[in-house]
Each structure stands twice: as structure tokens, then as C-alpha cells.
Amino acid sequence: MVAGPTSAGPGKDRLRLWIRLLRASRTIEAELRERLKKEFDTTLPRFDVMAALYRVPEGMLMSDLSRFLLVSNGNVTGIVDRLVSEGLVTRARRNGDRRTSMVRLTEEGTKSFAAIAAAHESWVGELLGNVSEDEARRLAGMLKSFRSNWEGRE
Amino acid sequence: MVAGPTSAGPGKDRLRLWIRLLRASRTIEAELRERLKKEFDTTLPRFDVMAALYRVPEGMLMSDLSRFLLVSNGNVTGIVDRLVSEGLVTRARRNGDRRTSMVRLTEEGTKSFAAIAAAHESWVGELLGNVSEDEARRLAGMLKSFRSNWEGRE
DNA sequence: GGCAATTATTTCAAGCTTAAAGTTTCATAA
DNA sequence: TTATGAAACTTTAAGCTTGAAATAATTGCC
Numbered sequence: 192m193v194a195g196p197t198s199a200g201p202g203k204d205r206l207r208l209w210i211r212l213l214r215a216s217r218t219i220e221a222e223l224r225e226r227l228k229k230e231f232d233t234t235l236p237r238f239d240v241m242a243a244l245y246r247v248p249e250g251m252l253m254s255d256l257s258r259f260l261l262v263s264n265g266n267v268t269g270i271v272d273r274l275v276s277e278g279l280v281t282r283a284r285r286n287g288d289r290r291t292s293m294v295r296l297t298e299e300g301t302k303s304f305a306a307i308a309a310a311h312e313s314w315v316g317e318l319l320g321n322v323s324e325d326e327a328r329r330l331a332g333m334l335k336s337f338r339s340n341w342e343g344r345e
Numbered sequence: 346m347v348a349g350p351t352s353a354g355p356g357k358d359r360l361r362l363w364i365r366l367l368r369a370s371r372t373i374e375a376e377l378r379e380r381l382k383k384e385f386d387t388t389l390p391r392f393d394v395m396a397a398l399y400r401v402p403e404g405m406l407m408s409d410l411s412r413f414l415l416v417s418n419g420n421v422t423g424i425v426d427r428l429v430s431e432g433l434v435t436r437a438r439r440n441g442d443r444r445t446s447m448v449r450l451t452e453e454g455t456k457s458f459a460a461i462a463a464a465h466e467s468w469v470g471e472l473l474g475n476v477s478e479d480e481a482r483r484l485a486g487m488l489k490s491f492r493s494n495w496e497g498r499e
Numbered sequence: 500g501g502c503a504a505t506t507a508t509t510t511c512a513a514g515c516t517t518a519a520a521g522t523t524t525c526a527t528a529a
Numbered sequence: 530t531t532a533t534g535a536a537a538c539t540t541t542a543a544g545c546t547t548g549a550a551a552t553a554a555t556t557g558c559c
């Protein structure tokens with residue numbers, strides 16, 4: 192997924208764009224993963240889950256997390272298991288519907304996430320440093336529009 | 346890595362851009378992975394390795410593949426193992442330097458890849474369909490420049 | 500030549516990821 | 530009520546991924 196078009200010709204521009212997109216996100220992602228590990232001894236998936244929960248003090252269902260994070264539900268199970276065993280989130284069975292459980296950040300999880308998120312934001316600022324704020328807005332706009340085709344698709 | 350900024354404020358534009366970038370590439374990647382599985386019973390990492398090799402008939406060293414694909418060398422070992430067992434690539438010990446081995450597509454691998462790559466390219470064209478060719482070029486240009494900071498970094 | 504450092508690769512343990520199959524709970528309609 | 534089906538979640542098997550440790554071969558220095 193990271194190699195260039197195998198030949199020249201029409202319709203290669205979108206392929207080239209896709210490859211650049213992928214290389215860019217992989218490079219940044221790798222750097223962030225490494226820093227999360229070194230500085231906070233955590234991982235990107237754990238960070239993702241905590242970031243999702245941070246926005247919603249009342250908590251999220253497992254399936255909400257799965258949908259929001261664009262990962263399978265089996266995947267969420269494992270990550271939340273580990274976060275629970277680290278005392279960063281809780282999984283509370285609900286009275287109303289006993290199939291579901293509400294996942295919430297613990298107090299420790301909230302505090303921990305706030306610190307990590309601050310570092311994370313400054314890292315992203317650094318890693319995207321040569322994109323001007325203005326260009327960032329324009330690029331983000333384009334990416335939003337080209338994603339809208341796919342949002343909520345199945 | 347997929348949640349939005351946790352608060353408003355200055356310097357959030359780059360963070361928003363990063364999140365959009367990541368959501369876009371994850372969505373497209375998931376779709377391509379699924380189609381590769383369904384249509385060709387293969388995976389994205391295998392496709393990546395084959396794409397890299399396809400450009401270079403004389404073959405690549407394991408470490409070349411690792412650098413080119415931006416993944417660890419232990420990772421490449423496993424993927425190449427599986428491709429070898431499927432008869433799609435060969436790993437040839439070299440006389441000059443017996444630590445290294447040259448990885449090449451087999452004839453079957455070459456034929457197989459050509460078919461998959463054609464489908465892959467048309468999928469990407471479809472998935473990025475609402476980005477005009479012109480916009481694709483501009484976006485790709487921006488992505489190239491903002492990556493150059495990181496290219497070759499360690 | 501011989502030995503230390505370097506380079507190329509593999510192995511390993513831990514964790515992430517998916518799709519598919521399994522379990523429990525809920526909703527509903529006969 | 531009680532089957533039937535749907536929904537929420539977990540489990541499983543297979544594969545991907547990393548960083549670190551282990552192996553093997555080469556290079557460079559004395």
C-alpha cells in the first residue's frame with residue numbers, strides 16, 4: 192500500500208494521492224506510537240479509546256466505541272480489557288439492558304488522559320509544522336468532503 | 346487517534362487535519378483490505394510487498410523492503426515467509442554477502458500481482474471518485490511537501 | 500591473521516486487528 | 530407465554546506489527 196503506481200497513464204493521479212496519503216499517515220502514526228510508548232508507556236489504540244471516552248463523561252457502549260473508532264467490536268473488547276486492568280476505565284453492566292455495558296474513564300484515567308492529550312497535541316503540531324494553519328484548514332476541508340461519500344457506508 | 350480535539354483553541358487546526366487524514370486513510374484502507382480478501386483472498390501487507398517487488402525485477406533485500414514499506418524487518422520476515430509458502434516470491438541467498446537474501450516475485454507472483462494491481466487501481470479511483478483529478482494533484486502536492494520534513498528521518 | 504564492531508536477518512513476546520462463530524439478553528408477535 | 534429473531538458483546542483463529550534479543554556473516558583495525 193505504500194508503493195507507487197506501477198505504470199504511467201490516465202487515472203493515476205488518484206492512486207498517487209492515495210499512496211501519499213497513506214505514507215503520510217503511516218509516518219506520523221509511527222512517530223506518535225513511538226512517543227506514546229517512550230513517554231507514557233501506552234499505545235495508540237488505548238489512547239484512541241481514552242480520547243473517545245474523554246469527550247463523553249457519561250460513557251459509551253462497546254458498540255459505540257467500535258463504530259466511532261472504525262474498528263471491529265472484538266477489537267474493542269481486548270483494548271478495554273487492558274484499560275480496565277490498568278484501572279483507567281470501568282465497564283459497568285447496565286440495569287436497563289443487561290447485554291450492554293457502559294465504559295467510562297476512571298478519575299485516574301481522566302487525569303492520565305489529559306496529560307497525554309496535551310503532549311499528543313503538541314507532537315502533532317510539531318510533526319505537521321511545515322503545514323501552515325491556513326493550509327491545514329484547507330486540506331482538512333478537502334479531506335472532509337472527499338470522505339463524505341464514505342461516511343456511514345456499509 | 347480518530348477522535349477530535351478535546352477542546353477548542355489555537356493550534357487545533359493541525360490536530361484536526363491529522364484526525365481527518367487518519368480517518369480518511371483508515372476508511373479507505375479498510376475498504377481495500379476487505380476487497381482484497383473477498384476478491385483475491387490476499388491481504389494488504391502481502392499486496393504491499395508484491396507491489397514493491399513488482400517495480401524491481403532484480404529483486405530487493407529484506408532490509409530494502411523494510412525501509413521502503415516503512416515497517417519493521419521482523420514484520421517483513423513473516424510476510425515474505427507466507428508469500429514464499431504460497432509460491433509468489435522466492436528468497437535467494439546471495440554469494441557475495443551470505444547474510445542477505447534477494448527477494449523476487451516468481452512468474453506466478455508477477456502474473457498474480459498484475460491482476461490484483463489493476464483491480465486495486467480501479468478501486469482507488471472509485472473510492473476517491475469525488476476528488477477531481479486536478480484536486481488530486483494539488484492534494485498530493487501538499488502531502489508531498491509536508492512529508493518531506495520526515496522523509497529519511499530516524 | 501585475529502578480534503571488535505557493524506550489518507542483515509530471524510526469533511520472540513506482547514499486543515493489535517479482523518471476520519466468523521458463539522453466548523446472553525432483549526423485543527415481539529403468534 | 531413462548532418461540533423466533535435481532536442485538537450486544539465475547540471468544541477464537543489467523544495474521545499483522547513492533548521492539549528487543551539472538552544469530553550469523555562481514556568489515557575494519559591492530
